[in-house]
Amino acid sequence: MSTRERVAELHEIRERIRQGPGDKATEAQHAKGKLTVRERIGLLLDEGSFHEVEPFRRHRAQGFGLEAKRPYTDGVITGWGTVHGRTVFVYAHDFRIFGGALGEAHAQKIHKIMDMAIAAGAPLVSLNDGAGARIQEGVTALAGYGGIFRRNTDASGVIPQISVMLGPCAGGAAYSPALTDFVFMVRETSQMFVTGPDVVQAVTGEKISQNGLGGADVHSSVSGVAHFVHDDERSCLEEVRYLLSLLPQNNREEPPARPADDPVERRNDSLLDLVPADGNRPYDMREVIEEVVDDGEYLEVGERWATNVICALARVDGHVVALIANQPQSLAGVLDIDASAKAGRFVQTCDAFNIPLITLLDVPGFLPGVDQEHGGIIRHGAKLLYAYCAATVPRISLILRKAYGGAYIVMDSRSIGADLAYAWPTNEIAVMGAEGAANVIFRREITGAEDPEATRAQRIKEYRSELMHPYYGAERGLVDDIIDPADTRAVLAAGLAMLRAKHAELPSRKHGNQPM
Numbered sequence: 001m002s003t004r005e006r007v008a009e010l011h012e013i014r015e016r017i018r019q020g021p022g023d024k025a026t027e028a029q030h031a032k033g034k035l036t037v038r039e040r041i042g043l044l045l046d047e048g049s050f051h052e053v054e055p056f057r058r059h060r061a062q063g064f065g066l067e068a069k070r071p072y073t074d075g076v077i078t079g080w081g082t083v084h085g086r087t088v089f090v091y092a093h094d095f096r097i098f099g100g101a102l103g104e105a106h107a108q109k110i111h112k113i114m115d116m117a118i119a120a121g122a123p124l125v126s127l128n129d130g131a132g133a134r135i136q137e138g139v140t141a142l143a144g145y146g147g148i149f150r151r152n153t154d155a156s157g158v159i160p161q162i163s164v165m166l167g168p169c170a171g172g173a174a175y176s177p178a179l180t181d182f183v184f185m186v187r188e189t190s191q192m193f194v195t196g197p198d199v200v201q202a203v204t205g206e207k208i209s210q211n212g213l214g215g216a217d218v219h220s221s222v223s224g225v226a227h228f229v230h231d232d233e234r235s236c237l238e239e240v241r242y243l244l245s246l247l248p249q250n251n252r253e254e255p256p257a258r259p260a261d262d263p264v265e266r267r268n269d270s271l272l273d274l275v276p277a278d279g280n281r282p283y284d285m286r287e288v289i290e291e292v293v294d295d296g297e298y299l300e301v302g303e304r305w306a307t308n309v310i311c312a313l314a315r316v317d318g319h320v321v322a323l324i325a326n327q328p329q330s331l332a333g334v335l336d337i338d339a340s341a342k343a344g345r346f347v348q349t350c351d352a353f354n355i356p357l358i359t360l361l362d363v364p365g366f367l368p369g370v371d372q373e374h375g376g377i378i379r380h381g382a383k384l385l386y387a388y389c390a391a392t393v394p395r396i397s398l399i400l401r402k403a404y405g406g407a408y409i410v411m412d413s414r415s416i417g418a419d420l421a422y423a424w425p426t427n428e429i430a431v432m433g434a435e436g437a438a439n440v441i442f443r444r445e446i447t448g449a450e451d452p453e454a455t456r457a458q459r460i461k462e463y464r465s466e467l468m469h470p471y472y473g474a475e476r477g478l479v480d481d482i483i484d485p486a487d488t489r490a491v492l493a494a495g496l497a498m499l500r501a502k503h504a505e506l507p508s509r510k511h512g513n514q515p516m
Helices: 004-020 022-031 037-044 104-120 138-157 171-179 199-203 210-214 216-221 233-245 285-292 337-352 370-374 377-390 405-412 434-441 443-448 452-467 485-499
Strands: 052-054 076-083 084-095 123-128 162-165 168-170 182-186 191-194 227-228 298-300 309-316 317-325 358-363 394-405 420-423 428-430
Touching: 037 076, 037 084, 037 123, 037 138, 037 233, 052 104, 052 405, 076 104, 076 233, 084 104, 104 123, 104 138, 123 171, 138 171, 162 171, 162 233, 168 171, 171 191, 182 216, 182 233, 182 317, 191 210, 199 210, 210 216, 210 227, 227 233, 233 298, 285 298, 285 309, 285 317, 285 358, 285 485, 309 337, 309 485, 317 337, 337 358, 337 377, 358 405, 370 377, 370 405, 394 485, 434 443, 434 452
Parallel strands: 084 123, 123 162, 162 182, 168 191, 182 227, 317 358, 358 394, 394 420, 394 428
Antiparallel strands: 052 076, 076 084, 298 309, 309 317
16 A cells, blocks of 8 residues: 555544444434533533544453454543643543443553643543443453552642543442542433442342432532532533633642732622621621622532532632632531531642632531531541641631631631631630520529529620620731721732742651541
8 A cells, every 4th residue: 555545544544433433322322411522522622622642542352242342442532632721631431332431451541641641740631421340351440440540649639630420430430530639420411329229229128210329419419529510511511621720730830820800909898788797697608709709700619518618719819719618508607527528628629739728717616416426527627627737828717707616726727827817897706605605604603693594694795795805816816907898808819919929848758647
C-alpha cells in the first residue's frame, strides 16, 4: 500500500472509532435518556479542544468469547482538552462497549491518563457509566481498580478530581468516586452501591429498587456521597464546567481570579433587617451569603445533605472564597454528626487547593441526644475541629448572633487559628445560653426562692448583661472588631486582600492522624 492508501485507511479506522459500536447501540443508549460518551465529552470540554489518547487500544484477553470481540477503545475514552481555556484531563466509560465494564486494557488507559493529569498538574474529570469489573477477565480486572484507587489517593490534594455519575456504578468501582473531591449524579440514570438490590434482597430479605438503594436523591440527601444532583446530563456537565472555573489547576496554584464588576465597598444595608436580633428567630443564611459575595452568585456544595450547615464557593472582589455557615432555618443551625463531617471535608478540600475560608457563625451548640453521642458526635465533631486547625489558607470568621459552647470553638474561633475574627453588634459568645447558664449557676437559689420564676428571670438578665453582652469577646481579644453589618462585604474584602500573601510554616511530619 502507498502512503496515501495508508493514510486513507487511518482515517477510515478513526471514523469507525468515532462512530462507536453502531447505530443500534447508540439508539439503545439514547432510549435510556443517556448521551453517548463522545456527546458527553463534547459538552464538558471547550469545542474542538479534545485530544484523545490511545483510541486504537484493544484488549488481548482470551476465553468466554472475548477473543472474537475486540473493539477499539476497549470501552473507555481518555484524553485531554480545555474548559474555559484551561487544561482538563478526562476519562469516560462507553456503556455501548461491554457495558463500560473495566478490563485490563481499559484500566491501563485510565491509569495512563491519571498519571498524565498528575504530571501535568491539571484537573481530572471521570464520566462514569460502567457495569463494574469485566467478569470474563477475572482478577486482572480487579487489579485494574486497585491501580485507579492508588492514583486517586496519590492525586488527592494535588489536583482537583471530579466524578460525574452518568450510569450505574457498582461494587468496588464505587470507591473511586468516593476518593475524589466532588461527586455529581443525574436522577433516574445514575446509581452507586457496593452491593446491588438483588444481593441485598438475597441476604437481608429487603426488596428495593436501584434508585431507592443508590440513586441520586439517596446519595445527595441521605448518605452524603453526592455533592451535586441534576435532572439531566446537559445541566450536570454545565455545572461541572462552572465548578472547574472556581478551582485552581493544582495545589501549587491559586484559584482563578477575574475582574469584579461588583464594588467591594458596596454597603449591605439589607442585612440590618434580614437577620433578626432575637436569636430564637430563624432566617435564611443563603440570603446573607448572596448579599456579601460578588453579584450574589455562589455554588453550594452538598446542598441537600446536612442542611444545618452551608458549604459554598463564591467570589469576593473577583477572588474565589469558601464559605462555611450555620443555617438557622435547619435545626436552628446546630452542629451534628453529618454537619460536622460535611463541613470538615469541605474545609480540608478548600485548604488543599488554596481557597480562603470565610466562616459565618450563628450556632447554638452541638445537637444533644443519645443517638448523637452513640453515633460518635465526639469524633465527628473532631473532624471539623481538626480540619480548621490544620488549615493554612487565609481564615476569617464572623459571628452574626449566637456562638455557644464547643461549637463556637470548633467553627474557626480565634483560639484555634482564625486570622481575623469579627462580630456584629448582635453577637452573643458564651459557654451556653443565658437561660441554661442561670439554671446551672443559680439552681439552689432559684429552687429556694419565694418566687422561683422571678428569681430565674433576674439571674438570666444579670448573666446576659455581665457575660454575654456584644463587646465581651472584643474586650478580651477574642474578637478583632465589632462591625456594622452593612460594612460586612467591605470588611471581608479588605481582610482577604491583606491575607492574600499569607504564608504558614507546617511542622515536619509524614502526615497528621485525623480523627476517624
